[in-house]
Amino acid sequence: MDMNNPLNITKKPKLTKKGQETRSRIIVAAAELMYEQGVARTTIEDVQHKAKISSSQMYHYFKEKKELILEVISYQTSKIIENHRRYLSDLDSFEALYAWRDFIVDIQIKRNCEGGCPLGSLASELVETNAEVHQEIMSSFFEWEDSIRKGLRYMLNRGELNSNADPDKLALALLAALQGGLLLTQVRRDPKPIIIALDTMIEHINSFKKI
Amino acid sequence: MDMNNPLNITKKPKLTKKGQETRSRIIVAAAELMYEQGVARTTIEDVQHKAKISSSQMYHYFKEKKELILEVISYQTSKIIENHRRYLSDLDSFEALYAWRDFIVDIQIKRNCEGGCPLGSLASELVETNAEVHQEIMSSFFEWEDSIRKGLRYMLNRGELNSNADPDKLALALLAALQGGLLLTQVRRDPKPIIIALDTMIEHINSFKKI
DNA sequence: CGAATTTCGGAGTATACATTCCAAAAAAAC
DNA sequence: GTTTTTTTGGAATGTATACTCCGAAATTCG
Numbered sequence: 001m002d003m004n005n006p007l008n009i010t011k012k013p014k015l016t017k018k019g020q021e022t023r024s025r026i027i028v029a030a031a032e033l034m035y036e037q038g039v040a041r042t043t044i045e046d047v048q049h050k051a052k053i054s055s056s057q058m059y060h061y062f063k064e065k066k067e068l069i070l071e072v073i074s075y076q077t078s079k080i081i082e083n084h085r086r087y088l089s090d091l092d093s094f095e096a097l098y099a100w101r102d103f104i105v106d107i108q109i110k111r112n113c114e115g116g117c118p119l120g121s122l123a124s125e126l127v128e129t130n131a132e133v134h135q136e137i138m139s140s141f142f143e144w145e146d147s148i149r150k151g152l153r154y155m156l157n158r159g160e161l162n163s164n165a166d167p168d169k170l171a172l173a174l175l176a177a178l179q180g181g182l183l184l185t186q187v188r189r190d191p192k193p194i195i196i197a198l199d200t201m202i203e204h205i206n207s208f209k210k211i
Numbered sequence: 212m213d214m215n216n217p218l219n220i221t222k223k224p225k226l227t228k229k230g231q232e233t234r235s236r237i238i239v240a241a242a243e244l245m246y247e248q249g250v251a252r253t254t255i256e257d258v259q260h261k262a263k264i265s266s267s268q269m270y271h272y273f274k275e276k277k278e279l280i281l282e283v284i285s286y287q288t289s290k291i292i293e294n295h296r297r298y299l300s301d302l303d304s305f306e307a308l309y310a311w312r313d314f315i316v317d318i319q320i321k322r323n324c325e326g327g328c329p330l331g332s333l334a335s336e337l338v339e340t341n342a343e344v345h346q347e348i349m350s351s352f353f354e355w356e357d358s359i360r361k362g363l364r365y366m367l368n369r370g371e372l373n374s375n376a377d378p379d380k381l382a383l384a385l386l387a388a389l390q391g392g393l394l395l396t397q398v399r400r401d402p403k404p405i406i407i408a409l410d411t412m413i414e415h416i417n418s419f420k421k422i
Numbered sequence: 423c424g425a426a427t428t429t430c431g432g433a434g435t436a437t438a439c440a441t442t443c444c445a446a447a448a449a450a451a452c
Numbered sequence: 453g454t455t456t457t458t459t460t461g462g463a464a465t466g467t468a469t470a471c472t473c474c475g476a477a478a479t480t481c482g
Binding site: 036038040041114115116121125127129134138169170172173175176177179180181183184186188192194196197200201203204 | 390404
Protein backbone atom coordinates (compact mmCIF):
# COMPACT_ATOMS: atom_id res chain seq x y z
CA MET A 1 0.00 0.00 0.00
CA ASP A 2 1.19 3.48 -0.84
CA MET A 3 1.58 5.15 2.53
CA ASN A 4 1.46 8.59 0.93
CA ASN A 5 -2.01 7.85 -0.24
CA PRO A 6 -3.55 5.15 1.92
CA LEU A 7 -7.09 5.77 0.76
CA ASN A 8 -6.14 5.89 -2.89
CA ILE A 9 -7.64 9.30 -3.34
CA THR A 10 -5.86 10.26 -6.55
CA LYS A 11 -8.17 10.02 -9.47
CA LYS A 12 -6.18 8.01 -11.91
CA PRO A 13 -8.08 7.11 -15.03
CA LYS A 14 -9.34 3.58 -14.67
CA LEU A 15 -7.30 1.02 -16.48
CA THR A 16 -8.96 -1.45 -18.76
CA LYS A 17 -7.64 -4.97 -18.71
CA LYS A 18 -5.91 -4.15 -21.97
CA GLY A 19 -4.62 -0.96 -20.43
CA GLN A 20 -3.13 -2.85 -17.49
CA GLU A 21 -1.45 -5.23 -19.85
CA THR A 22 0.11 -2.43 -21.83
CA ARG A 23 1.20 -0.72 -18.66
CA SER A 24 2.96 -3.74 -17.28
CA ARG A 25 4.48 -4.49 -20.65
CA ILE A 26 6.07 -1.07 -20.47
CA ILE A 27 7.38 -1.66 -16.96
CA VAL A 28 8.87 -5.03 -17.82
CA ALA A 29 10.51 -3.68 -20.96
CA ALA A 30 11.90 -0.70 -19.06
CA ALA A 31 13.16 -2.92 -16.26
CA GLU A 32 15.07 -5.15 -18.65
CA LEU A 33 16.60 -2.26 -20.54
CA MET A 34 17.53 -0.37 -17.40
CA TYR A 35 19.11 -3.48 -15.99
CA GLU A 36 21.12 -4.13 -19.12
CA GLN A 37 22.27 -0.62 -19.90
CA GLY A 38 21.51 1.50 -16.89
CA VAL A 39 18.76 4.04 -16.33
CA ALA A 40 20.42 7.07 -17.89
CA ARG A 41 21.29 5.26 -21.08
CA THR A 42 17.79 3.84 -21.41
CA THR A 43 15.75 6.13 -23.63
CA ILE A 44 12.01 6.46 -23.52
CA GLU A 45 12.25 5.65 -27.20
CA ASP A 46 14.13 2.44 -26.37
CA VAL A 47 11.34 1.42 -24.05
CA GLN A 48 8.73 2.27 -26.66
CA HIS A 49 10.38 0.01 -29.19
CA LYS A 50 10.86 -2.85 -26.79
CA ALA A 51 7.31 -2.63 -25.46
CA LYS A 52 5.90 -2.01 -28.94
CA ILE A 53 4.00 1.13 -28.05
CA SER A 54 3.78 4.71 -29.24
CA SER A 55 4.86 7.72 -27.27
CA SER A 56 1.29 8.76 -26.56
CA GLN A 57 0.87 5.47 -24.74
CA MET A 58 4.02 6.01 -22.75
CA TYR A 59 2.73 9.29 -21.39
CA HIS A 60 -0.77 8.02 -21.08
CA TYR A 61 0.37 5.52 -18.47
CA PHE A 62 3.23 7.43 -16.88
CA LYS A 63 3.42 11.13 -16.10
CA GLU A 64 7.16 11.27 -16.67
CA LYS A 65 10.27 9.13 -16.79
CA LYS A 66 10.71 9.36 -13.04
CA GLU A 67 7.36 7.71 -12.50
CA LEU A 68 8.37 4.84 -14.74
CA ILE A 69 11.63 4.52 -12.83
CA LEU A 70 9.74 4.24 -9.56
CA GLU A 71 7.66 1.45 -11.00
CA VAL A 72 10.75 -0.33 -12.23
CA ILE A 73 12.31 -0.20 -8.77
CA SER A 74 9.19 -1.60 -7.22
CA TYR A 75 8.94 -4.29 -9.90
CA GLN A 76 12.51 -5.45 -9.43
CA THR A 77 12.08 -5.45 -5.68
CA SER A 78 9.06 -7.71 -5.71
CA LYS A 79 10.74 -10.04 -8.16
CA ILE A 80 13.75 -10.38 -5.87
CA ILE A 81 11.73 -10.72 -2.69
CA GLU A 82 9.55 -13.37 -4.21
CA ASN A 83 12.43 -15.39 -5.63
CA HIS A 84 14.39 -15.28 -2.41
CA ARG A 85 11.42 -16.03 -0.22
CA ARG A 86 11.42 -19.58 -1.48
CA TYR A 87 14.79 -20.06 0.15
CA LEU A 88 14.64 -17.68 3.08
CA SER A 89 11.21 -18.51 4.46
CA ASP A 90 12.35 -22.00 5.25
CA LEU A 91 15.94 -21.67 6.44
CA ASP A 92 16.08 -24.71 8.65
CA SER A 93 19.68 -25.77 8.17
CA PHE A 94 23.07 -24.80 6.81
CA GLU A 95 22.25 -26.84 3.73
CA ALA A 96 19.31 -24.51 3.16
CA LEU A 97 21.63 -21.54 3.54
CA TYR A 98 23.95 -22.99 0.94
CA ALA A 99 20.99 -23.65 -1.34
CA TRP A 100 20.20 -19.96 -1.16
CA ARG A 101 23.80 -19.18 -2.02
CA ASP A 102 23.65 -21.54 -4.98
CA PHE A 103 20.50 -19.88 -6.21
CA ILE A 104 22.22 -16.49 -6.23
CA VAL A 105 25.43 -17.77 -7.79
CA ASP A 106 23.65 -19.74 -10.49
CA ILE A 107 21.80 -16.68 -11.69
CA GLN A 108 25.09 -14.88 -12.15
CA ILE A 109 26.66 -17.78 -14.00
CA LYS A 110 23.66 -18.03 -16.33
CA ARG A 111 24.03 -14.34 -17.07
CA ASN A 112 27.75 -14.57 -17.75
CA CYS A 113 28.20 -12.45 -14.67
CA GLU A 114 26.79 -9.44 -16.47
CA GLY A 115 24.45 -6.88 -14.97
CA GLY A 116 25.12 -7.27 -11.27
CA CYS A 117 22.21 -6.96 -8.88
CA PRO A 118 19.00 -5.61 -10.47
CA LEU A 119 18.34 -3.58 -7.36
CA GLY A 120 21.91 -2.72 -6.42
CA SER A 121 22.66 -1.21 -9.78
CA LEU A 122 19.50 0.87 -9.69
CA ALA A 123 20.43 1.95 -6.18
CA SER A 124 23.92 3.01 -7.07
CA GLU A 125 22.79 4.97 -10.07
CA LEU A 126 19.76 6.61 -8.52
CA VAL A 127 20.20 7.14 -4.74
CA GLU A 128 21.45 10.66 -5.05
CA THR A 129 19.13 11.84 -7.77
CA ASN A 130 15.74 12.36 -6.17
CA ALA A 131 14.20 12.14 -2.72
CA GLU A 132 11.25 10.05 -3.77
CA VAL A 133 13.40 7.59 -5.67
CA HIS A 134 15.80 7.45 -2.75
CA GLN A 135 12.96 6.59 -0.41
CA GLU A 136 11.72 3.82 -2.67
CA ILE A 137 15.17 2.27 -2.91
CA MET A 138 15.69 2.49 0.82
CA SER A 139 12.40 0.72 1.50
CA SER A 140 13.33 -1.97 -0.98
CA PHE A 141 16.58 -2.72 0.79
CA PHE A 142 14.91 -2.70 4.18
CA GLU A 143 12.40 -5.22 2.94
CA TRP A 144 15.14 -7.43 1.55
CA GLU A 145 17.21 -7.16 4.71
CA ASP A 146 14.14 -8.02 6.71
CA SER A 147 13.47 -11.18 4.80
CA ILE A 148 17.04 -12.31 5.38
CA ARG A 149 16.76 -11.49 9.06
CA LYS A 150 13.60 -13.51 9.35
CA GLY A 151 15.34 -16.45 7.74
CA LEU A 152 18.17 -16.26 10.24
CA ARG A 153 15.77 -15.85 13.14
CA TYR A 154 14.05 -18.97 11.98
CA MET A 155 17.36 -20.84 12.06
CA LEU A 156 17.96 -19.50 15.51
CA ASN A 157 14.54 -20.57 16.72
CA ARG A 158 15.00 -23.97 15.22
CA GLY A 159 18.06 -24.34 17.41
CA GLU A 160 20.57 -24.34 14.58
CA LEU A 161 22.35 -21.30 16.00
CA ASN A 162 23.40 -20.50 19.52
CA SER A 163 22.39 -17.38 21.35
CA ASN A 164 25.56 -15.50 20.44
CA ALA A 165 24.27 -15.17 16.89
CA ASP A 166 22.73 -11.76 16.26
CA PRO A 167 20.33 -12.08 13.32
CA ASP A 168 20.12 -8.30 12.91
CA LYS A 169 23.83 -7.90 12.41
CA LEU A 170 24.23 -11.06 10.41
CA ALA A 171 21.43 -10.16 8.05
CA LEU A 172 22.90 -6.74 7.35
CA ALA A 173 26.39 -8.20 6.90
CA LEU A 174 25.06 -10.87 4.58
CA LEU A 175 23.23 -8.36 2.43
CA ALA A 176 26.36 -6.22 2.25
CA ALA A 177 28.49 -9.19 1.26
CA LEU A 178 25.90 -10.10 -1.34
CA GLN A 179 25.88 -6.62 -2.83
CA GLY A 180 29.62 -6.21 -2.83
CA GLY A 181 30.12 -9.72 -4.14
CA LEU A 182 27.75 -9.11 -7.02
CA LEU A 183 29.45 -5.85 -7.92
CA LEU A 184 32.88 -7.47 -8.01
CA THR A 185 31.54 -10.44 -9.94
CA GLN A 186 30.09 -8.04 -12.47
CA VAL A 187 33.32 -6.09 -12.73
CA ARG A 188 35.48 -9.20 -13.09
CA ARG A 189 33.00 -11.18 -15.15
CA ASP A 190 33.78 -14.01 -12.80
CA PRO A 191 31.54 -15.79 -10.27
CA LYS A 192 34.39 -16.10 -7.81
CA PRO A 193 33.77 -12.88 -5.86
CA ILE A 194 30.11 -13.56 -5.13
CA ILE A 195 30.91 -17.15 -4.18
CA ILE A 196 33.70 -16.19 -1.82
CA ALA A 197 31.81 -13.26 -0.33
CA LEU A 198 28.79 -15.40 0.51
CA ASP A 199 30.78 -18.44 1.59
CA THR A 200 32.93 -16.41 3.92
CA MET A 201 29.83 -14.92 5.52
CA ILE A 202 28.20 -18.32 5.87
CA GLU A 203 31.39 -19.73 7.35
CA HIS A 204 31.23 -16.97 9.89
CA ILE A 205 27.61 -17.77 10.67
CA ASN A 206 28.75 -21.35 11.07
CA SER A 207 30.83 -20.25 14.04
CA PHE A 208 27.52 -19.76 15.85
CA LYS A 209 26.37 -23.25 15.04
CA LYS A 210 24.92 -25.12 17.96
CA ILE A 211 26.84 -28.27 18.53
CA MET B 212 52.66 2.76 -16.85
CA ASP B 213 50.12 2.29 -19.61
CA MET B 214 50.55 -1.31 -20.67
CA ASN B 215 48.87 -0.64 -23.99
CA ASN B 216 51.57 1.78 -24.85
CA PRO B 217 54.69 1.00 -22.84
CA LEU B 218 57.01 3.05 -24.98
CA ASN B 219 54.69 6.03 -25.05
CA ILE B 220 54.63 6.16 -28.80
CA THR B 221 51.54 8.29 -29.22
CA LYS B 222 52.43 11.81 -30.20
CA LYS B 223 50.43 13.86 -27.75
CA PRO B 224 51.09 17.60 -27.93
CA LYS B 225 53.52 18.52 -25.18
CA LEU B 226 51.94 20.01 -22.15
CA THR B 227 53.30 23.20 -20.69
CA LYS B 228 53.39 23.47 -16.93
CA LYS B 229 50.34 25.68 -17.21
CA GLY B 230 48.75 23.15 -19.51
CA GLN B 231 49.31 20.35 -17.02
CA GLU B 232 47.74 22.42 -14.30
CA THR B 233 44.69 23.10 -16.38
CA ARG B 234 44.44 19.47 -17.34
CA SER B 235 44.52 18.22 -13.81
CA ARG B 236 42.14 20.95 -12.69
CA ILE B 237 39.70 19.52 -15.20
CA ILE B 238 40.18 15.96 -13.94
CA VAL B 239 39.70 16.94 -10.32
CA ALA B 240 36.60 18.96 -11.09
CA ALA B 241 35.16 16.14 -13.15
CA ALA B 242 35.96 13.59 -10.45
CA GLU B 243 34.14 15.58 -7.80
CA LEU B 244 31.10 16.20 -9.95
CA MET B 245 30.90 12.62 -11.14
CA TYR B 246 31.20 11.42 -7.59
CA GLU B 247 28.45 13.73 -6.38
CA GLN B 248 25.96 13.32 -9.18
CA GLY B 249 27.10 10.38 -11.26
CA VAL B 250 28.78 10.31 -14.64
CA ALA B 251 25.71 10.54 -16.85
CA ARG B 252 24.33 13.54 -15.04
CA THR B 253 27.64 15.35 -15.13
CA THR B 254 27.72 17.58 -18.15
CA ILE B 255 30.82 18.73 -19.94
CA GLU B 256 29.43 22.18 -19.30
CA ASP B 257 29.27 21.43 -15.57
CA VAL B 258 32.92 20.46 -15.61
CA GLN B 259 33.81 23.59 -17.56
CA HIS B 260 32.16 25.81 -14.98
CA LYS B 261 33.71 24.03 -12.01
CA ALA B 262 37.17 23.98 -13.56
CA LYS B 263 36.77 27.52 -14.89
CA ILE B 264 37.64 26.70 -18.46
CA SER B 265 36.12 27.14 -21.90
CA SER B 266 34.96 24.35 -24.14
CA SER B 267 37.92 24.72 -26.45
CA GLN B 268 40.15 23.91 -23.50
CA MET B 269 38.08 20.85 -22.64
CA TYR B 270 38.60 19.39 -26.08
CA HIS B 271 42.15 20.55 -26.28
CA TYR B 272 43.06 18.31 -23.37
CA PHE B 273 40.62 15.46 -23.92
CA LYS B 274 39.50 13.93 -27.18
CA GLU B 275 36.05 13.14 -25.87
CA LYS B 276 34.08 12.61 -22.69
CA LYS B 277 35.11 8.97 -22.53
CA GLU B 278 38.76 9.97 -22.30
CA LEU B 279 37.99 12.25 -19.39
CA ILE B 280 36.08 9.46 -17.69
CA LEU B 281 39.09 7.16 -18.00
CA GLU B 282 41.25 9.78 -16.33
CA VAL B 283 38.73 10.19 -13.55
CA ILE B 284 38.73 6.46 -12.86
CA SER B 285 42.49 6.41 -12.70
CA TYR B 286 42.56 9.50 -10.50
CA GLN B 287 40.10 8.08 -8.00
CA THR B 288 41.95 4.80 -7.94
CA SER B 289 45.29 6.32 -7.08
CA LYS B 290 43.68 8.46 -4.40
CA ILE B 291 42.14 5.41 -2.78
CA ILE B 292 45.23 3.24 -3.07
CA GLU B 293 47.39 5.94 -1.61
CA ASN B 294 45.07 6.66 1.30
CA HIS B 295 44.62 3.01 2.16
CA ARG B 296 48.28 2.18 1.79
CA ARG B 297 49.01 4.06 4.99
CA TYR B 298 46.93 1.52 6.86
CA LEU B 299 47.42 -1.60 4.79
CA SER B 300 51.16 -1.51 4.29
CA ASP B 301 51.67 -1.94 7.98
CA LEU B 302 48.98 -4.32 9.16
CA ASP B 303 50.77 -5.76 12.16
CA SER B 304 47.85 -6.35 14.51
CA PHE B 305 44.10 -6.43 14.88
CA GLU B 306 44.30 -2.90 16.25
CA ALA B 307 45.77 -1.87 12.92
CA LEU B 308 42.93 -3.62 11.14
CA TYR B 309 40.41 -1.72 13.22
CA ALA B 310 42.27 1.52 12.52
CA TRP B 311 41.77 0.85 8.84
CA ARG B 312 38.10 0.24 9.50
CA ASP B 313 37.84 3.50 11.41
CA PHE B 314 39.49 5.36 8.58
CA ILE B 315 36.86 4.08 6.15
CA VAL B 316 33.95 4.69 8.48
CA ASP B 317 35.07 8.19 9.44
CA ILE B 318 35.12 9.29 5.84
CA GLN B 319 31.52 8.22 5.44
CA ILE B 320 30.45 9.97 8.60
CA LYS B 321 32.16 13.18 7.52
CA ARG B 322 30.29 12.99 4.24
CA ASN B 323 26.93 12.38 5.87
CA CYS B 324 27.04 8.97 4.30
CA GLU B 325 26.50 10.46 0.87
CA GLY B 326 28.22 9.37 -2.30
CA GLY B 327 29.23 5.83 -1.47
CA CYS B 328 32.56 4.56 -2.75
CA PRO B 329 34.20 6.83 -5.35
CA LEU B 330 35.30 3.79 -7.30
CA GLY B 331 32.34 1.54 -6.61
CA SER B 332 29.84 4.06 -7.91
CA LEU B 333 31.87 4.62 -11.07
CA ALA B 334 32.11 0.87 -11.47
CA SER B 335 28.41 0.26 -11.12
CA GLU B 336 27.51 3.00 -13.56
CA LEU B 337 30.17 2.27 -16.16
CA VAL B 338 31.09 -1.44 -16.25
CA GLU B 339 28.70 -2.32 -19.00
CA THR B 340 29.19 0.73 -21.17
CA ASN B 341 32.54 0.33 -22.88
CA ALA B 342 35.29 -2.26 -23.08
CA GLU B 343 38.11 0.16 -22.39
CA VAL B 344 36.37 1.64 -19.39
CA HIS B 345 35.53 -1.83 -18.14
CA GLN B 346 39.18 -2.82 -18.34
CA GLU B 347 40.29 0.25 -16.43
CA ILE B 348 37.78 -0.40 -13.65
CA MET B 349 38.73 -4.04 -13.42
CA SER B 350 42.41 -3.18 -13.07
CA SER B 351 41.56 -0.67 -10.37
CA PHE B 352 39.74 -3.24 -8.30
CA PHE B 353 42.49 -5.80 -8.79
CA GLU B 354 45.00 -3.27 -7.53
CA TRP B 355 42.87 -2.50 -4.52
CA GLU B 356 42.27 -6.15 -3.74
CA ASP B 357 45.96 -6.77 -4.06
CA SER B 358 46.86 -4.12 -1.53
CA ILE B 359 44.42 -5.65 0.95
CA ARG B 360 45.83 -9.11 0.30
CA LYS B 361 49.34 -7.88 0.93
CA GLY B 362 48.23 -6.39 4.21
CA LEU B 363 46.74 -9.68 5.31
CA ARG B 364 49.79 -11.62 4.16
CA TYR B 365 51.86 -9.31 6.29
CA MET B 366 49.70 -10.13 9.31
CA LEU B 367 50.08 -13.78 8.53
CA ASN B 368 53.85 -13.50 8.23
CA ARG B 369 54.03 -11.57 11.45
CA GLY B 370 52.40 -14.54 13.12
CA GLU B 371 49.14 -12.82 13.93
CA LEU B 372 47.14 -15.35 11.95
CA ASN B 373 47.36 -19.09 11.82
CA SER B 374 47.89 -21.09 8.68
CA ASN B 375 44.18 -21.71 8.15
CA ALA B 376 43.76 -18.10 7.12
CA ASP B 377 43.67 -17.69 3.34
CA PRO B 378 44.67 -14.10 2.52
CA ASP B 379 43.40 -14.43 -1.04
CA LYS B 380 39.90 -15.34 0.01
CA LEU B 381 39.84 -12.98 2.94
CA ALA B 382 41.00 -10.03 0.86
CA LEU B 383 38.30 -10.60 -1.72
CA ALA B 384 35.65 -11.09 0.95
CA LEU B 385 36.78 -7.94 2.75
CA LEU B 386 36.63 -5.87 -0.40
CA ALA B 387 33.16 -7.21 -1.15
CA ALA B 388 31.97 -6.42 2.36
CA LEU B 389 33.47 -2.97 2.01
CA GLN B 390 31.71 -2.30 -1.27
CA GLY B 391 28.36 -3.66 -0.16
CA GLY B 392 28.63 -1.91 3.18
CA LEU B 393 29.30 1.41 1.50
CA LEU B 394 26.39 0.99 -0.87
CA LEU B 395 23.98 0.22 1.97
CA THR B 396 25.38 3.06 4.05
CA GLN B 397 24.79 5.38 1.14
CA VAL B 398 21.27 4.11 0.60
CA ARG B 399 20.36 4.34 4.29
CA ARG B 400 22.32 7.48 4.99
CA ASP B 401 23.56 5.66 8.03
CA PRO B 402 27.08 4.47 8.93
CA LYS B 403 25.72 1.31 10.48
CA PRO B 404 25.92 -0.94 7.39
CA ILE B 405 29.56 -0.22 6.63
CA ILE B 406 30.48 -0.63 10.30
CA ILE B 407 28.71 -3.94 10.65
CA ALA B 408 29.90 -5.25 7.31
CA LEU B 409 33.54 -4.56 8.13
CA ASP B 410 33.31 -5.59 11.76
CA THR B 411 31.70 -8.89 10.89
CA MET B 412 34.46 -9.60 8.40
CA ILE B 413 37.14 -8.67 10.89
CA GLU B 414 35.50 -10.82 13.54
CA HIS B 415 35.69 -13.67 11.11
CA ILE B 416 39.37 -12.98 10.45
CA ASN B 417 39.77 -13.00 14.19
CA SER B 418 38.78 -16.64 14.20
CA PHE B 419 42.15 -17.28 12.54
CA LYS B 420 44.03 -15.45 15.23
CA LYS B 421 47.04 -17.23 16.57
CA ILE B 422 46.67 -17.78 20.27
C1' DC C 423 -27.33 0.97 -29.92
C1' DG C 424 -25.29 5.32 -28.65
C1' DA C 425 -22.52 8.12 -25.59
C1' DA C 426 -18.57 8.28 -22.84
C1' DT C 427 -14.16 6.80 -21.81
C1' DT C 428 -9.92 4.69 -22.66
C1' DT C 429 -6.30 3.34 -25.77
C1' DC C 430 -3.46 4.22 -29.50
C1' DG C 431 -0.58 6.35 -33.74
C1' DG C 432 2.59 9.36 -34.86
C1' DA C 433 4.02 13.90 -36.06
C1' DG C 434 5.76 17.95 -33.66
C1' DT C 435 8.42 20.80 -30.07
C1' DA C 436 11.80 22.41 -27.19
C1' DT C 437 15.81 21.92 -24.93
C1' DA C 438 19.99 19.94 -23.25
C1' DC C 439 24.31 18.45 -24.40
C1' DA C 440 28.57 16.74 -26.79
C1' DT C 441 31.42 18.34 -30.02
C1' DT C 442 33.48 21.67 -33.64
C1' DC C 443 35.44 25.85 -35.38
C1' DC C 444 37.90 30.18 -35.93
C1' DA C 445 40.87 33.15 -34.31
C1' DA C 446 43.42 35.54 -30.69
C1' DA C 447 46.43 35.69 -26.58
C1' DA C 448 50.26 33.70 -24.28
C1' DA C 449 54.21 31.08 -23.86
C1' DA C 450 58.16 28.48 -25.62
C1' DA C 451 61.82 27.70 -28.82
C1' DC C 452 65.43 29.17 -31.50
C1' DG D 453 63.06 39.23 -31.60
C1' DT D 454 60.85 36.40 -34.60
C1' DT D 455 58.77 32.10 -35.40
C1' DT D 456 56.44 28.15 -33.73
C1' DT D 457 53.67 25.93 -30.49
C1' DT D 458 50.45 25.83 -26.89
C1' DT D 459 46.60 27.72 -24.47
C1' DT D 460 42.39 30.12 -24.33
C1' DG D 461 37.61 32.46 -25.47
C1' DG D 462 33.39 31.86 -27.03
C1' DA D 463 30.10 31.37 -30.63
C1' DA D 464 28.00 27.76 -33.58
C1' DT D 465 26.26 23.17 -34.89
C1' DG D 466 23.95 18.99 -34.87
C1' DT D 467 21.87 15.39 -32.66
C1' DA D 468 19.59 12.92 -29.02
C1' DT D 469 15.87 12.84 -26.13
C1' DA D 470 12.04 13.94 -22.88
C1' DC D 471 7.69 15.41 -23.47
C1' DT D 472 3.21 17.48 -25.99
C1' DC D 473 -0.66 17.51 -29.01
C1' DC D 474 -4.48 16.21 -31.85
C1' DG D 475 -7.32 13.18 -33.71
C1' DA D 476 -8.76 8.42 -34.55
C1' DA D 477 -9.72 3.67 -33.25
C1' DA D 478 -11.23 0.61 -29.81
C1' DT D 479 -13.54 -0.51 -25.72
C1' DT D 480 -16.75 0.13 -21.94
C1' DC D 481 -21.04 1.42 -20.00
C1' DG D 482 -25.79 2.59 -19.56
